[in-house]
Amino acid sequence: MKLYLTARGPVLQANGGYHPLVDPWDALVNRVELADYLRAVAAASPGEPRLDEPLLAPIGAQEVWAAGVAYLRSRAARMAESQHAGGGDFYDRVYGAARPELFFKAAGWRVRGHGEPVQIRDDANWSVPEPELALYVNARGEIVGYTIGNDMSARDLEGENPLNLPQAKIYDGSCALGPAVLVRDTPLPPDTSIELTVIRSGEVVCAGSTNLSQMHRSPAELVDWLYRATSFPQGCVLLTGTGIVPPDDFTLRSGDEVRIAIQPVGTLVNPVQ
Numbered sequence: 001m002k003l004y005l006t007a008r009g010p011v012l013q014a015n016g017g018y019h020p021l022v023d024p025w026d027a028l029v030n031r032v033e034l035a036d037y038l039r040a041v042a043a044a045s046p047g048e049p050r051l052d053e054p055l056l057a058p059i060g061a062q063e064v065w066a067a068g069v070a071y072l073r074s075r076a077a078r079m080a081e082s083q084h085a086g087g088g089d090f091y092d093r094v095y096g097a098a099r100p101e102l103f104f105k106a107a108g109w110r111v112r113g114h115g116e117p118v119q120i121r122d123d124a125n126w127s128v129p130e131p132e133l134a135l136y137v138n139a140r141g142e143i144v145g146y147t148i149g150n151d152m153s154a155r156d157l158e159g160e161n162p163l164n165l166p167q168a169k170i171y172d173g174s175c176a177l178g179p180a181v182l183v184r185d186t187p188l189p190p191d192t193s194i195e196l197t198v199i200r201s202g203e204v205v206c207a208g209s210t211n212l213s214q215m216h217r218s219p220a221e222l223v224d225w226l227y228r229a230t231s232f233p234q235g236c237v238l239l240t241g242t243g244i245v246p247p248d249d250f251t252l253r254s255g256d257e258v259r260i261a262i263q264p265v266g267t268l269v270n271p272v273q
């Protein structure tokens with residue numbers, strides 16, 4: 001079952017049909033027994049055969065948070081980029097610590113949806129997409145669904161000084177989510193793959209893949225840490241870190257197209273502005 005958000009509200013895709021829902025998004029994602037409720041909605045009518053409307057980012061008042069250095073590949077890349085700033089072993093310590101790195105990424109209103117442009121900072125020279133599994137977590141700390149996230153990052157800023165992290169990570173167009181939220185009451189299997197492709201002038205200029213078995217910590221562990229001392233009355237979205245890092249000589253350019261696929265969620269496509 002997948003949830004889409006459109007201008008007329010949430011739409012459920014289930015049992016081969018699209019079911020417009022009356023619930024406002026924020027109330028919907030926080031419903032007790034969400035999956036059971038959606039199954040009942042889908043069983044009650046055949047739904048519409050198509051969804052032709054443009055999709056909005058599947059988010060309302062939820063904050064977006066992100067985990068960092070959650071894959072070995074990310075640890076290696078951060079250690080290399082920050083070695084001249086004295087950060088050579090800094091990220092190794094982050095990776096090995098009991099406490100995960102968790103940072104604020106975006107307010108819901110700043111998130112871009114499927115098809116909307118993501119941005120690179122004018123004052124950065126090394127910008128990359130970070131394709132990440134995004135957890136949809138309700139107000140009670142339960143993982144109710146999964147979507148695809150792009151944690152756009154300015155690697156030169158973050159490599160210059162780890163305290164630049166908020167500027168490297170939080171700016172207009174730095175976070176994309178979508179196209180849908182896959183609602184399920186069981187975790188995704190470890191062999192679920194995450195695939196990145198960047199297209200420039202019709203050519204693939206960057207590609208990579210990983211899978212969830214490469215994650216250093218489980219989704220449930222990350223959520224447990226995030227909710228320890230912080231409440232989320234509307235729920236939140238938690239990006240789970242990147243396991244795909246483009247080669248060091250790659251930087252995004254305006255006009256590129258970023259495609260991130262996590263089957264069975266779908267493919268998130270965003271042009272770079």
Ligand code: DO4
Nearest residue numbers: 067068069070074241242
């Ligand atoms: O510590 C810097 C950010 C790490 C990150 O965003 C990632 O590993 O995905």
Ligand code: MG
Nearest residue numbers: 130151241242
């Ligand atoms: Mg990231």
